[in-house]
Amino acid sequence: MVELQGIPVSPGVAIGPALVLDAAGYRIPRTLLAADEVDAEFARLREAVDKVSTGLEANRLETSAVAGEHTGDIFAAQLQMLHDPRLQAELRRRIREERQSAAYAVSRVLHNYAAAIRRVDSPLLADRADDVLDIEKQLLMCLGAVSAGPLSDLSEPVIVLSHVLTPSETANLDRNYVRAFCTETGGPGGHTAIVAKGLELPAVVGIGSFLDQVGDHCNVIVDGDRGRVIINPDAETIAYYRKKLKDRRSLTARLSELRDLPAETIDGTPLRLSANIEFPHETSTCIERGADGIGLYRTEFLYLASHEEPSEEDHYQAYSRVIREMEGRPVVIRTLDLGADKMGHRPMAEHEHNPFLGLRSIRLSLRNLDLFRPQLRAILRAAIHGDVRVMFPLITTLAEYRQARMLLNVVAEDLVDAGIPHRSNIPVGMMVEVPAAVMMLERFAPEVDFLSIGTNDLAQYTLAVDRSNENVADLYQSSDPAVLRLIARCVEVAEQFDKPLSICGEMSSNPARALLLLGMGVRHLSVPPSSLLRVKKAIRSVSIDQCIEIANRVMQLEAARDVDLYLLDRLGEYVPELIVT
Amino acid sequence: MSKAHSRTVVVRNPQGLHARPADMLVRMANQYTSSILISRGGEAVDCKSILSLLTLGAACGTELSLRVEGDDAEAAIDSIEQLFLRGFDEMGDEDVADNNSDRNEPGDSSESAESVGQTDSTPSA
Known part of the structure; x- marks a missing residue:
């Protein structure tokens, strides 16, 4: 039995036989010779x-x-x-x-x-x-090293072990057979982690070199709650995890009873609890779990999951499906967030030394209008089917926001001229992910219809930590007091200008951190579908005064670790059912 | 002591330095004992390694510099230059006769503008 520790990025437990991959999907374990x-x-x-x-x-x-x-x-x-x-x-x-x-x-x-x-x-x-x-x-x-095809022809449940898995590889994992995955590289906020959460696959990343200790068909346990991977577990460990799996299933069953109850605190403070999605097929899960809407629809997965560059029609079809299925509930579409660790089909900007500080997201969209325009047209066309809102990611300067908004107007005029059915009076907002935008938020606020904080990037840019770099992953914490101060400032400005504010980063998916955000004055959270019921359970177990008390105490603390320990403590007191052991 | 020879050549065949021309280039280079480096921008590679040549991504119109050093350097650089001038025998007769290397087939430009490279989201480890 070998126990390994990595970074937990997607909760859940899985037990099964190992499938060891190299970067391309062939089964080549890294073996060293005598x-x-x-x-x-x-x-x-x-x-x-x-x-x-x-x-x-x-x-x-x-x-x-x-x-x-x-x-x-x-x-x-x-x-x-x-x-x-x-x-x-x-x-x-x-x-x-x-x-x-x-x-x-x-x-x-x-x-x-x-x-x-x-x-x-x-x-x-x-x-x-x-x-x-x-x-x-x-x-x-x-050399006898390639047996059959790679991941494409699985016929039995496996746990995938790999040096690295890219977001698109993760997205293409066969969910009928892949029970969990773990990788040597990666960090908590990377997009592979987000995809894993979206697919509800238990995942542990950033384990460091370990593939040479594993052969195919070894029995493996992945504990996505605690970031633990166990190779060839003994009978006692297997029994322990089997029980854990059973407990988890019964918790899921109990939580599902909450789906039709409103997301409100004990004292009746109403909140909006929306879902983050990347694929249209996730909407059914969102509805099943009673989401108030889609708070973040990540559109770049249209690029990553297919081998063709999507056309305006592809965008339109995907958006229309989501909007129709949400039956009038708000759907917030985030425009393309390509670049850095999410590349499309063309070489966007090659050899960037610092891709996260480079040509990514809205910057890339504004420089590639042939890419951006079809998306904006598709959004306005799809808007006739329901309550659509659009937001631009990674806005750093006022000029960027104005340029993007102007482009949306130009595209709307084109659609009018061409006589194509569309709706252009939709709310337009921005994502607050760069400290510069927080500092200038009073200037942005009058020009936007809503604000949405992306805590993943905000933490990365505030703490100067590459969220996909496992060497500094421990510094990347959205509960860092510095990040919390920036969020508090956003809440203040949003209240001053009476603009709706939501938090759609991974931060709000953690029930304990969600309580903190409520205490800080946030009233709209958007979380992965897998977290909807857990967060709702937490919200319905506390009063708003208790949340405010939590926030006041947390703002006295000096380190992310202290914040998380304190929050875990409070969660244990108010919502003990959610504490997984 | 042999002296180093340098010369600039231009890729003239419409399809660029793909597998077949690269193969011809390596065969030609292997007929000489001199060391032959070929570079695009600052990146120089061994002209006797086809895999390295392909990483240059030299499309039609790309300027490359040759640097040859060894006993038979002069003969080597001449015959390699000839290969480039002949467009690796991949040009229509009139292209060579007109010596009009800039001319593209009408279909070529639109095709390369529309087609995009496939994703390679697998980083090399």
Whole structure:
């Protein structure tokens, strides 16, 4: 039994057999060789190279005979790649000096080449990366390292263990079979974490190097509540977690009774409790759990989950579906938030040294109007189906907000001119995620219809912590007193200008932190569908005076850790059912 | 002592330095013992490594600098330059005759404007 500690990013518990992946979805565990195995392993590689080489040569002759020499040259080029002196030298170095297994070395080196080729600006040339991956696959098959297809053909429940999972890979996990996942890299606020929460998959990230300790089919427990991963658990541990799974199911059953009750405190202070979604199909869960609306619809997943760049029609169809299914409840659409850790299909801004401080989100949208315009048109067109509101992410300056709003007006005029049905009198708001916007909020407030605080980015930019970097992940806490002071200031300005304010960051999904936010004067929370009932349970268990007392006490504290410990204590006192042991 | 030769070449064939031209280039380079580096902007790669050549992403019109050093450097740089001038034998006859390397097929420009590269959201570790 091996116990590992990582960062819990999506709650829940799962028990099942391991499926170990490398970055591409092949099953290549990182195995290291003993000194006396190096020669034999290198010989195995030579043999595999010869075999693949013979195969390619046969393909070349055959194809040339059937389709002409020009077509056969494709295989000549692949042969050239296979025998590339740089490639061979690097493989030799990794096996002989770093003692990596041949399969692991092949997969790493060819992947690096493929990634470098994929990054070039010419689409035609970038596609040559496929040739490189093809060689990788053939070598891995000769080395006996690739059994079947990757994640696409699962037939039994598994727990996915990987060095890294990107947001789109996470989004494409087969939920029928994948029970949980854990990764060596990653941090609590990354988008992979958000997707995992959206899919309600227990997940632990940022574990550090551990894949070499795991083989396929090992039994694994993932504890997404406490960030624990247990490899080959003993009978006692399994029994403990089986009981935990059972308790969790019965809590879920009890919470589901709350769905039709209003989100209000004991003394009757009314609140709005909305849901954050990324995929249209999540709306049904939101309705099932009694959400008051969609407080944050993240639209970039339209880009990440498909291989085609979405058209205006794709946007329109997705939005219309969500809006219709919400039957008149408000739907707040956030415009594209691409860049940094969420890339679309085109190279947006290559080689940024500091992507989170770079061309991302609204900045990227305003620079790529061919990308932004179709989305804005689709939003205005879909607005005829219900209560739609739009907000712009990562607004830093007044000029940015005004530019975005003006563009929305221009797009509306275009639709009028073209006689296309739409509705343009929709509320327009901004996300408050950058400290600069908080400092200038008095100037923004008169120009916006509503404000929404994105605590993930606000914490990242306030604390100068890259939320996806596991080395500094412990510094990233949205309950940090500095972040709380910025939120308090937003509440104050919103009240002064009488503008609705909501919090849609991950912060409000934590029931204890939600109580704190209520005490600070926030009256609208938007949380992942998986958290709706837990947060509602917390809200319905306290009075607003108790929340204010919590907030007053918290504002005296000096560190995020103290804040969270105090909050956990209060939650234990007011809502003991929600404390998972 | 052999002296280093440098020269600038331009990719003229419409499809750029893709797999087949890169293969020809490596074969040509391998006929010489000189060390041959080819660079785009500041990034120089080994001309005898096809994988490295492909990472340059040299589309039609890209300027590349050659730097060749060794006993047969002069012969090597001449024959490599010839390959580029011939557009790796991928140009219509009239292109070579007119020496009009800027001309694109009418379909080419619109196609490259519309097609976008596939996602590669898998970072190399």
